Amino acid sequence: MKFQCGRCGKKHFVDxxxxxxxxxxxxxxxxxxxxxxxxxxxxxxxxxxxxxICENCTQLVxxxxxxxxxxNLVLNKRQEAKRIDNKEYEKVVVQDGKVVQKKGxxxxxxxxxxxLILIILILSGGAFWFLSxxxxxxxxxxxxxxAEKMPNLxxxxxxxxxxxxxxxxxxxxxxxxxxxxxxxxxxxxxxxEVAEKEVLDITTAVIE
Numbered sequence: 001m002k003f004q005c006g007r008c009g010k011k012h013f014v015d016x017x018x019x020x021x022x023x024x025x026x027x028x029x030x031x032x033x034x035x036x037x038x039x040x041x042x043x044x045x046x047x048x049x050x051x052x053i054c055e056n057c058t059q060l061v062x063x064x065x066x067x068x069x070x071x072n073l074v075l076n077k078r079q080e081a082k083r084i085d086n087k088e089y090e091k092v093v094v095q096d097g098k099v100v101q102k103k104g105x106x107x108x109x110x111x112x113x114x115x116l117i118l119i120i121l122i123l124s125g126g127a128f129w130f131l132s133x134x135x136x137x138x139x140x141x142x143x144x145x146x147a148e149k150m151p152n153l154x155x156x157x158x159x160x161x162x163x164x165x166x167x168x169x170x171x172x173x174x175x176x177x178x179x180x181x182x183x184x185x186x187x188x189x190x191x192x193e194v195a196e197k198e199v200l201d202i203t204t205a206v207i208e
Contacts, residue, residue: 001041004060006049007033041075159187163201164194175202 008031059070
């Protein structure tokens with residue numbers, strides 16, 4: 001039997017295979033309404049305005065109406081063999097005349113999938129941010145090749161600083177050695193060649 005709470009609109013499903021030959025009371029865990037199903041599958045609710053769904057044509061039928069106004073099906077146990085899609089209903093599992101558990105339907109599964117996707121996106125975003133802002137600290141580690149392919153989002157930029165004996169300083173993107181000559185490629189693209197013996201020191205600086 002499928003039915004809809006008349007108070008909050010939540011849909012429920014009770015498999016008649018597990019229904020015993022006695023009155024069954026089922027609570028609505030969303031609004032506190034309750035539903036009563038007897039051994040003849042007569043249905044009623046505390047709110048008095050809940051609806052059953054016709055197993056033949058899917059029409060919602062007021063609980064006080066015994067025949068479906070659309071297809072004239074008598075809503076009794078004998079006619080319950082015909083079933084429709086149960087995905088949008090919450091299944092109520094009955095054992096020994098008592099509700100033992102409820103299995104979430106389509107909505108519950110969607111919520112779980114959405115939560116998993118959200119967790120994956122958060123973890124992916126965190127990994128991307130870490131690799132993009134910690135490139136300098138990851139040098140020499142197994143993560144260095146991955147970090148090098150990431151955009152630099154830290155606002156920090158490393159550059160080579162060439163300090164000459166005469167006090168001149170070059171900020172270089174690249175320093176290449178050619179015999180006793182150093183070829184310095186500056187930040188602006190200019191190329192300067194200097195004698196290696198005229199170089200005082202080559203170091204690395206971080207530009208914020």
